[in-house]
Amino acid sequence: xxxxxxxxxxxxxxxxxxxxxxxxxxxxxxxxxxxxxxxxxxxxxxxxxxxxxxxxxxxxxxxxxxxxxxxxxxxxxxxxxxxxxxxxxxxxxxxxxxxxxxxxxxxxxxxxxxxxxxxxxxxxxxxxxxxxxxxxxxxxxxxxxxxxxxxxxxxxxxxxxxxxxxxxxxxxxxxxxxxxxxxxxxx
Numbered sequence: 001x002x003x004x005x006x007x008x009x010x011x012x013x014x015x016x017x018x019x020x021x022x023x024x025x026x027x028x029x030x031x032x033x034x035x036x037x038x039x040x041x042x043x044x045x046x047x048x049x050x051x052x053x054x055x056x057x058x059x060x061x062x063x064x065x066x067x068x069x070x071x072x073x074x075x076x077x078x079x080x081x082x083x084x085x086x087x088x089x090x091x092x093x094x095x096x097x098x099x100x101x102x103x104x105x106x107x108x109x110x111x112x113x114x115x116x117x118x119x120x121x122x123x124x125x126x127x128x129x130x131x132x133x134x135x136x137x138x139x140x141x142x143x144x145x146x147x148x149x150x151x152x153x154x155x156x157x158x159x160x161x162x163x164x165x166x167x168x169x170x171x172x173x174x175x176x177x178x179x180x181x182x183x184x185x186x187x
Contacts, residue, residue, distance in 0.1 A: 005045050005166075006150070007064075008056060028181060029059050030180065031176040032138070033066065037067060050100075054089060060094050063176070110123060129163075
């Protein structure tokens with residue numbers, strides 16, 4: 001059982017997704033939502049925390065906000081690493097981030113200043129892992145990418161304490177895609 005879960009995963013470009021109309025994105029979002037719902041029901045998750053980074057984090061926060069209609073006790077927190085992290089993002093990503101920020105139950109900045117250096121991102125990873133009971137991560141051990149930085153801290157905490165790392169795997173996503181493609185009511 002874990003009440004507070006961090007969520008992270010690949011950035012859109014690491015998944016080959018370069019726009020919101022990518023044909024595989026609805027399937028990926030559905031897989032994230034399905035995994036979160038499973039954890040809410042089976043692990044007693046009450047808080048979903050992200051830093052609001054583009055990709056899996058924003059999609060997971062969006063899914064968690066949608067799941068609040070089914071689970072009214074669910075809370076969403078967005079802990080940005082620094083002020084104005086969305087400043088240079090494309091408009092669709094910036095709009096989603098602002099929607100998530102405005103609808104989160106709790107928001108804050110981990111470093112109370114604008115971006116200065118990469119240490120702010122490392123601090124963000126460590127801070128969020130320290131404040132959570134588990135990490136849900138979309139990660140494939142055969143594909144390098146940004147989730148490895150979160151995983152480094154999560155694995156250290158797992159060795160030192162009772163910290164759970166839950167993976168959303170490419171195989172699970174493939175299963176969801178097959179399931180939805182066989183479902184005539186999907187789309």
